[in-house]
Amino acid sequence: MKAQHHIGIDLGGSSVKAVAVSRDGDLLESLNLPFVDREMEWALRVEESVEYLRTKLGEPEGIGLSAPGLASADERSIAFMPGRLQGLEGLDWTRRLGSPTTVPVLNDAHAALLGEAWIGAAARVGNTFMLTLGTGVGGAAIVDGRLLKGRLGRAGHLGHVTVDFEGPLDDVGTPGSVEAEIGNKTLQRRCQGRYANTHALVAAVEAGDPEAARIWERSIRALGAAVASLINVLDPEVVIIGGGIAKAGKTLFEPLAVALERIEWRPGGHRARIVPAQLGDLAGAYGSAVNSIRRRHPSAGDR
Helix, strand or coil, rough: CHHHHHEEEEEECCCEEEECCCCCCCEEEEEEEEECCCCHHHHCCCCCCCCHHHHHHCCCCCEEEEECCEEECCCCCEEEEEEEECCEECCHHHHHHHCCCCEEEEHHHHHHHHHHHHHCCCCCCCEEEEEEECEEEEEEEEEEEEECCCCCCCCHHHHHCCCCCCCCCCCCCCCCCCHHHHHHHHHHHHHCCCCCCHHHHHHHHCCCCHHHHHHHCCCCCCCCHHHHHHHHHHHHCEEEEHHHHHHHHHHHHHHHHHHHHCCCCCCHCCCCCEEECHHHHHHHHHHHHHHHHHHHHCCCCCC
16 A cells, blocks of 8 residues: 555645645645745755655655746746745756656646645536635636646636726736735735734624725625636636635625626526635645646546
C-alpha cells in the first residue's frame, strides 16, 4: 500500500497544506504547517511536509504542488509571482524536493478546482467553474473535462472580470472587477472603515444593520452579474463558490440565488447549480495530488 500513494502540496500565503492520498482519493494523512513569509521559510515547510509523509508512508508514486502565481510552460515551477514569496519564481520543485519523478506545478486556484472536480462539489461534472471569495476573488474553469490554462496560465482569473466599467482599477488593472466589489481587500474603501472585515460585515447584516445590508446587497448584485456572465461564456453544469466569504452560508447563497433568478439566461429552463465548495482548505492539496496521479495513471483520477 505504501507504494500506491501520492502527495499533494498546496503552498498558500501563510501555511503549507499537504495530503497523502490513494489513487481513488482516500485520505491517508494530512498536515498544515504555518510559516512567516521571510527567507524562504515556506520552502522549508514544504520540505518538512514531504519528509514527514515520506517517513510515515514510504516513498510516494508522485508529488504534485500548487502555489500562487502563473505556472511555467514546462510546469516545473511558478514563472510569475511578484510581490511576495520571494524566491518562488523559477524554483524547480522536482530538484528542490529530490523527487525521482517530475513534480508538476499548478496555480493554486487551478488546483483547488481540480480537487473539487475530483472528489468534491463537482465530482463527475465535465463543465464547471469556481470562484473563491476571500481577500481577493480567485477562480478556475473546467470546460468539456479540461482545465483551462490559456497561453500564459492566466485563464481562470475570474475575479478580474468587469462588473462596473467606471469602477476603480484592481491589482491587474481591471476596472470595477468582481474582486473589487466583494473581496475583503477592498472592504475598507467600500464601507468607509465601518466594518473590520467581511465576516464583521456579514455579522452586521445578520443583526439587521441597514448600512451593512446596503453594502452587502451591492456586493451580491456584482457577484451575481459576474456569475451570470460567466455562465454565458462557459456554460457550466455546476458553479462552485468557495473561500472564507462563502462561509456566510445562506446569507450569501440565498440572495445570490435571487439575483440569478432575475438575470441568468436559462434556455429551456436549464439553470446552472450554484453549490458551496466541499474540500475547504485542502482543495488545493487534493488538486495537486490528482494532478500528479493523472501524470502517471491518466484514468486513475476519474470517478
